[in-house]
Amino acid sequence: MIEVSVILCTHQPDRRLLDRVLKAVASQRGAPTREVIIVDNRSEPALEDDVVKASGVSPARLVKEPVQGLAFARARGIESARGRLFVFVDDDNILSTNYLSEASRAASENSKIGVFAGRAHGLFERQPDWLVRQHIARYAVRDLGDDPLIGSGEHWGPHEPFGAGLCVRANIARVFADLVRASGDAGGLGRTGRELASGEDSLFSRIADALGYQVGYIPSLRLDHHIKADRLSWRYLFRLIAGQARAHVIMDRICGRPDPVAPPPVWREPDMSLRRFLGRLRSPGLYEAITHIAWDHAYWREQRRNPSSGEIILARGLKALREFDLPATPTSEKPLT
Incomplete structure (x- = not known):
């Protein structure tokens, strides 16, 4: 074994x-x-x-x-x-x-x-x-x-x-x-x-x-x-944050959780980004204010995109798992020894 x-x-x-x-x-x-x-x-x-x-x-x-x-x-x-x-x-x-x-x-x-x-x-x-x-x-x-x-x-x-x-x-x-x-x-x-x-x-x-x-x-x-x-590098960090922002939206879709707030119209993005930047300067601070520019842009762009067929299939699969009447404590597998 x-x-x-x-x-x-x-x-x-x-x-x-x-x-x-x-x-x-x-x-x-x-x-x-x-x-x-x-x-x-x-x-x-x-x-x-x-x-x-x-x-x-x-x-x-x-x-x-x-x-x-x-x-x-x-x-x-x-x-x-x-x-x-x-x-x-x-x-x-x-x-x-x-x-x-x-x-x-x-x-x-x-x-x-x-x-x-x-x-x-x-x-x-x-x-x-x-x-x-x-x-x-x-x-x-x-x-x-x-x-x-x-x-x-x-x-x-x-x-x-x-x-x-x-x-x-x-x-x-x-x-x-x-x-x-x-x-x-x-x-x-x-x-x-x-x-x-x-x-x-x-x-x-x-x-x-x-x-x-x-x-x-x-x-x-x-x-x-x-x-x-x-x-x-900063460039890699911003790409990394953007990827994580997109994944956040995708995971919410797969788990059946609706977007908490609708994305702003594209023409309002610069104004919204500036407002958020200034707000984050006060709290939590400069480093969050800087990097959330990348997060917000990627997050809003992903919100506007229609779900892919892959996302829909994953969402259905996860929903089907949750609909089974599972015991509170898993019993399908013996403990490792």
């Missing part, structure tokens, strides 16, 4: 960094029975088996996902995996040596938690400037302290895990893969090439909630998140 499936999705990886990531997986101490699945998402040139062999990871498999996008790469990894708990590792995540054993322990000790992750320490190729530092959590870098945070996966909150080092029970992950494959375009969630969309990690949490599970922050899980210098 395979307890943990490590799923590493990659596109155009830095080979030296990928080697460090794989070596960290190979050097896990006290780890449960595991497998490693590397998903090559249309890298050019494509990854070959020698990358796996050189890392020392065993047992490991290299699979290919021809549809570009992180959501589809994760779906391919899920379809190829046989474990009871899936741990998603990005190609810039270096796991602590006890990450897998701690993930297995957390799942075993709390059968109600379905999706979780922990602390992510930033390893920066250059020091972030003041604006990037204020928004470093947007880069999946966080430390929320020594106490676990457990809550509902229905809404975003500090307890909702990021995609880096994400741990997901197999039954939740398989529903995710089915929904993504049915959607055609994953509803615009997940990064695709240079498009910095996000939100596929939140979809795991929404599925967990629909199936009766909680989600959480588990501080004993630690990893280093290597962030390249070109990602620490």
Whole structure:
């Protein structure tokens, strides 16, 4: 019985960094029975088996996902995996040596938690400037302290895990893969090439909630998140924030939540942006005022766009999950041991 499936999705990886990531997986101490699945998402040139062999990871498999996008790469990894708990590792995540054993322990000790992750320490190729530092959590870098945070996966909150080092029970992950494959375009969630969309990690949490599970922050899980210098520019930060704003609207649509406020007419956007900028200067401050220019523009633009067929399919799938008469405590899966 395979307890943990490590799923590493990659596109155009830095080979030296990928080697460090794989070596960290190979050097896990006290780890449960595991497998490693590397998903090559249309890298050019494509990854070959020698990358796996050189890392020392065993047992490991290299699979290919021809549809570009992180959501589809994760779906391919899920379809190829046989474990009871899936741990998603990005190609810039270096796991602590006890990450897998701690993930297995957390799942075993709390059968109600379905999706979780922990602390992510930033390893920066250059020091972030003041604006990037204020928004470093947007880069999946966080430390929320020594106490676990457990809550509902229905809404975003500090307890909702990021995609880096994400741990997901197999039954939740398989529903995710089915929904993504049915959607055609994953509803615009997940990064695709240079498009910095996000939100596929939140979809795991929404599925967990629909199936009766909680989600959480588990501080004993630690990893280093290597962030390249070109990602620490203001231009990248603004693109990242815009992608997250679009994903926020998309997730609300998929979850059946209407827009809280209608977007302003296009001709009023400059006036609205200025008013919001001045208001945010007073509170919470300059760094929020600056970056919310990008957020507002992307948020309003996404509100005006008609839902894609993929969003509609995902919304129907999530609604169908919620309409089942599920027990308050999940019983479909035995605790990990």
